[in-house]
Amino acid sequence: xxxxxxxxxxxxxxxxxxxxxxxxxxxxxxxxxxxxxxxxxxxxxxxxxxxxxxxxxxxxxxxxxxxxxxxxxxxxxxxxxxxxxxxxxxxxxxxxxxxxxxxxxxxxxxxxxxxxxxxxxxxxxxxxxxxxxxxxxxxxxxxxxxxxxxxxxxxxxxxxxxxxxxxxxxxxxxxxxxxxxxxxxxxxxxxxxxxxxxxxxxxxxxxxxxxxxxxxxxxxxxxxxxxxxxxxxxxxxxxxxxxxxx
Numbered sequence: 001x002x003x004x005x006x007x008x009x010x011x012x013x014x015x016x017x018x019x020x021x022x023x024x025x026x027x028x029x030x031x032x033x034x035x036x037x038x039x040x041x042x043x044x045x046x047x048x049x050x051x052x053x054x055x056x057x058x059x060x061x062x063x064x065x066x067x068x069x070x071x072x073x074x075x076x077x078x079x080x081x082x083x084x085x086x087x088x089x090x091x092x093x094x095x096x097x098x099x100x101x102x103x104x105x106x107x108x109x110x111x112x113x114x115x116x117x118x119x120x121x122x123x124x125x126x127x128x129x130x131x132x133x134x135x136x137x138x139x140x141x142x143x144x145x146x147x148x149x150x151x152x153x154x155x156x157x158x159x160x161x162x163x164x165x166x167x168x169x170x171x172x173x174x175x176x177x178x179x180x181x182x183x184x185x186x187x188x189x190x191x192x193x194x195x196x197x198x199x200x201x202x203x204x205x206x207x208x209x210x211x212x213x214x215x216x217x218x219x220x221x222x223x224x225x226x227x228x229x230x231x232x233x234x235x236x237x238x239x240x241x242x243x244x245x246x
Contacts, residue, residue, distance in 0.1 A: 005046035017078015049118035056137040142192040143170030
């Protein structure tokens with residue numbers, strides 16, 4: 001009934017592209033079954049989305065809510081690589097906030113929550129939600145008035161929520177497996193470095209960097225320098241990110 005293409009996923013413990021396989025035709029069935037067949041599975045229609053994005057919000061114990069700007073995300077092999085907040089129009093932001101408000105109220109939720117969306121034909125399609133602070137919101141540490149981490153603590157402690165507006169255009173690079181040379185990266189203006197102190201291995205998030213700038217044009221230029229320094233697919237992914245953002 002669903003047809004091809006489709007996505008076969010494990011029902012539990014899937015993350016960062018793990019536990020899923022894209023089925024483009026019948027020849028992919030055996031490979032996917034060998035990879036995932038030991039688990040209970042769910043099959044979903046493939047969404048030909050124009051962009052992936054996430055909304056991070058917070059709800060206090062008194063029901064008060066606040067939301068950070070909708071963030072455009074680009075992934076590499078199913079793992080978040082780049083996050084660029086504040087590039088969607090106000091109408092889309094309001095739609096995302098309405099969806100999250102309904103979910104938070106239904107769950108009587110307290111703390112930070114994230115919803116990941118697909119943007120398809122100008123509409124937001126709900127993909128999944130994470131009841132926690134989220135990788136795509138790490139830019140808030142350096143680029144927002146109050147970070148997702150601080151507001152999570154404020155919410156669960158019953159304290160007033162902090163303002164969630166951007167203080168400057170921001171862009172987060174996610175370091176997966178390897179990080180560029182620190183001494184070279186710190187020469188780039190507006191760079192904020194975060195090393196998680198984790199052992200490096202393929203596919204593991206070991207840190208991130210957030211770039212902040214006075215304008216989106218300056219941000220794009222700085223990001224190009226950091227992408228060249230980081231190597232890998234970052235230059236290509238950056239072009240995709242900014243071409244989608246317009």
